[in-house]
Amino acid sequence: MSTTRNGGVDPITMEILSHRLHQIAREMGITLERVGGTVNTTQQHDYMAALYTADGDVLSAGESLGQHVACAGFAVKKIIERFEHGDGIYPDDIFLLNDPYQAAIHQSDVYVLSPIHHEGRRIAWSATFVHVMDIGALSPGGNSPAATDICHEGVRIPGIKLVDRGKLRSDVFDAFVTMTRQPIMVGLDLKCEIAANNIAKARVQELVDQYGPEMLEAVSREIIRFTETVLRERIREFADGSWSETGLIQGDETWKMHVTLTKRDDRLIFDFTGSDKQARTGINLPYHATYGTCFAAVLSTIGFDIPKNHGAFAPIEVIAPPGTVANVQYPGPVSLNTTSGGATARYLAPAVMMQMLATNEHWRNEVMAHDAGHRFARHAGVNQYGRYYVSSLSEGAIDGRGARADKDGVDSGGRGWSSCQNVEWVEQNFPILYLFRRHLKDGSGAGRFRGGTGSETALTVHDAPEGQIRGVALGVAGLRNSGQGMFGGLFGAPSLLVLKEKTNIWDTIGEKQHPVDVEAMGGTSEMLPYCDFDVKEGSVLYMRLANGGGYGDPLDREPDAVLRDVANGLVSPEVAHDIYGVALTSSETAVDAAATEELRAAIRAQR
Amino acid sequence: MRRPLRENLELDDESGRPRVLCTRCGFDFGDEEEWRERSYLKRQSPTAGGPLMKDLEGQFLLEQLFCPQCKTLLDSQIVEVEP
Numbered sequence: 001m002s003t004t005r006n007g008g009v010d011p012i013t014m015e016i017l018s019h020r021l022h023q024i025a026r027e028m029g030i031t032l033e034r035v036g037g038t039v040n041t042t043q044q045h046d047y048m049a050a051l052y053t054a055d056g057d058v059l060s061a062g063e064s065l066g067q068h069v070a071c072a073g074f075a076v077k078k079i080i081e082r083f084e085h086g087d088g089i090y091p092d093d094i095f096l097l098n099d100p101y102q103a104a105i106h107q108s109d110v111y112v113l114s115p116i117h118h119e120g121r122r123i124a125w126s127a128t129f130v131h132v133m134d135i136g137a138l139s140p141g142g143n144s145p146a147a148t149d150i151c152h153e154g155v156r157i158p159g160i161k162l163v164d165r166g167k168l169r170s171d172v173f174d175a176f177v178t179m180t181r182q183p184i185m186v187g188l189d190l191k192c193e194i195a196a197n198n199i200a201k202a203r204v205q206e207l208v209d210q211y212g213p214e215m216l217e218a219v220s221r222e223i224i225r226f227t228e229t230v231l232r233e234r235i236r237e238f239a240d241g242s243w244s245e246t247g248l249i250q251g252d253e254t255w256k257m258h259v260t261l262t263k264r265d266d267r268l269i270f271d272f273t274g275s276d277k278q279a280r281t282g283i284n285l286p287y288h289a290t291y292g293t294c295f296a297a298v299l300s301t302i303g304f305d306i307p308k309n310h311g312a313f314a315p316i317e318v319i320a321p322p323g324t325v326a327n328v329q330y331p332g333p334v335s336l337n338t339t340s341g342g343a344t345a346r347y348l349a350p351a352v353m354m355q356m357l358a359t360n361e362h363w364r365n366e367v368m369a370h371d372a373g374h375r376f377a378r379h380a381g382v383n384q385y386g387r388y389y390v391s392s393l394s395e396g397a398i399d400g401r402g403a404r405a406d407k408d409g410v411d412s413g414g415r416g417w418s419s420c421q422n423v424e425w426v427e428q429n430f431p432i433l434y435l436f437r438r439h440l441k442d443g444s445g446a447g448r449f450r451g452g453t454g455s456e457t458a459l460t461v462h463d464a465p466e467g468q469i470r471g472v473a474l475g476v477a478g479l480r481n482s483g484q485g486m487f488g489g490l491f492g493a494p495s496l497l498v499l500k501e502k503t504n505i506w507d508t509i510g511e512k513q514h515p516v517d518v519e520a521m522g523g524t525s526e527m528l529p530y531c532d533f534d535v536k537e538g539s540v541l542y543m544r545l546a547n548g549g550g551y552g553d554p555l556d557r558e559p560d561a562v563l564r565d566v567a568n569g570l571v572s573p574e575v576a577h578d579i580y581g582v583a584l585t586s587s588e589t590a591v592d593a594a595a596t597e598e599l600r601a602a603i604r605a606q607r
Numbered sequence: 608m609r610r611p612l613r614e615n616l617e618l619d620d621e622s623g624r625p626r627v628l629c630t631r632c633g634f635d636f637g638d639e640e641e642w643r644e645r646s647y648l649k650r651q652s653p654t655a656g657g658p659l660m661k662d663l664e665g666q667f668l669l670e671q672l673f674c675p676q677c678k679t680l681l682d683s684q685i686v687e688v689e690p
Contacts, residue, residue, distance in 0.1 A: 358612070359613070445656075446657065487615065494660075551614070604678045
């Protein structure tokens with residue numbers, strides 16, 4: 001085989017093997033979905049699958065979540081550190097780690113890691129995580145609002161051998177799952193991870209049997225070098241500068257997370273100095289999670305078309321002062337973090353990247369408003385079949401996405417990697433009745449390009465043997481969540497979680513009417529912070545998800561686009577008039593161009 | 608040479624000292640550190656951003672920056688009401 005370029009690898013073989021490694025990581029993910037049986041894995045896709053070099057550097061991330069890809073790499077290195085010169089790392093071993101003070105983000109995200117050997121020599125690693133259905137914490141599902149330190153948040157393993165040279169350690173397996181409320185489901189979670197890692201091992205060994213271990217090493221070095229080289233070249237395209245952004249999480253207190261991005265030559269420095277001290281509730285992020293967020297932000301903004309691997313680490317530096325919400329120290333709690341502190345960091349890092357992108361003629365068209373998080377809930381109880389269950393609602397997958405520099409945000413576009421459980425599946429498996437799930441009129445942030453419209457849902461308890469289910473309120477709490485606008489674009493409507501009790505919905509249903517008006521349901525209303533709560537019969541849980549922020553001045557939006565929004569029920573005629581300055585004909589079926597011009601001039605004059 | 612700073616603003620360093628200019632009307636905001644202070648600032652109820660923002664009333668305000676000359680909207684933020 002000709003080897004004259006690309007570090008000794010011919011370009012055709014380079015492309016083929018780079019894509020093959022990508023496909024192996026993809027197949028790992030597909031295996032997780034097909035072997036797993038829990039809603040988190042099969043429907044919400046809250047998982048990751050990736051390949052790593054023999055030393056634990058990210059090699060190929062497939063289509064997995066960037067944050068976890070980085071953290072799993074740290075997990076591999078921790079396993080090497082713990083076992084290499086101790087109990088040993090042997091062919092067909094598989095390890096488990098979920099300690100947030102080692103490499104995990106919170107305990108529910110259980111990493112399973114497998115060395116891959118060829119003729120006795122370690123040549124690579126595979127790693128997966130799934131968000132297991134329970135982890136034995138204070139609250140069912142793992143996210144525990146009442147937890148004030150890490151020891152309240154369930155099983156925590158700094159690294160343990162789960163499979164020893166091909167033999168499942170049933171003592172470890174049984175001990176782990178028994179410490180949870182859902183041993184069968186958590187056992188299924190672990191088994192699907194073992195299966196995915198076994199697939200990775202088989203596929204990588206097939207590759208090495210065909211091309212040899214030296215070729216794998218050469219390709220690995222080269223694709224990592226390629227990513228680093230391309231990223232540094234792209235970073236150099238921007239002028240040096242600094243950009244800042246702040247996010248808020250409001251619970252019993254308000255916590256601020258702040259970041260300043262500095263670009264110097266071919267380096268990006270994310271500095272979280274100015275963030276608040278760590279909280280006594282589980283919103284805190286460990287450093288590696290903050291790092292992983294920045295890694296993901298860089299790749300998703302200026303590296304979306306290049307392989308996701310260790311090459312992206314070199315140009316990035318992340319500073320996060322210890323003892324802050326961005327770098328929690330022991331024994332700070334973390335169980336709520338992925339959807340609170342983590343969601344905020346996942347907003348901040350891209351937000352400052354977008355400010356940088358806007359300063360470059362070529363990259364400014366890639367700018368997108370990012371959402372700052374939403375509320376959602378997990379639930380548990382006895383279902384209509386008499387079985388105890390723990391699950392989660394996945395409406396976060398139908399958030400509206402931020403507007404782009406040249407087009408609207410995607411309506412109910414969600415996170416990209418996750419999907420929302422369908423209503424029929426939820427009602428079939430749990431004692432829940434959905435009253436509605438629909439787009440939220442006037443939810444999107446106005447702008448020259450409109451933010452994507454998010455969703456709102458309402459559900460109640462039905463046919464529950466205990467007459468209720470238990471909920472856990474999660475997400476980014478506070479009214480400054482949801483989509484933040486860019487360059488004048490307005491905010492998306494805040495994401496809310498509201499519990500209404502003693503409503504009249506069953507009277508309405510008895511009258512053969514469909515309860516669709518939240519105000520008309522009567523009863524009491526409580527906006528839920530981070531808490532455990534009960535949904536009793538006659539109560540309604542209302543969820544308003546995130547709405548995308550707008551881009552640019554709403555007065556610059558094409559009037560016909562506003563007309564379409566009104567016709568589609570996404571924008572009211574009142575908002576069309578007052579915010580977009582678009583005057584419609586009396587039938588609201590066409591734009592009155594002259595009146596629109598006059599109206600917009602009047603609005604501008606009143607600014 | 609001129610290059611974009613953000614939507615509706617550009618940086619002009621042809622004279623040797625970078626100036627921030629409005630791309631609509633050419634208003635000179637001064638240098639990069641001071642363009643926000645030179646903008647026209649308006650604070651109003653968050654419902655000016657939409658009827659569903661009523662939940663923010665009392666706690667937050669909609670703060671917007673405009674070009675003082677042509678009133679082009681440059682920035683929108685939700686800020687806490689000062690105690």
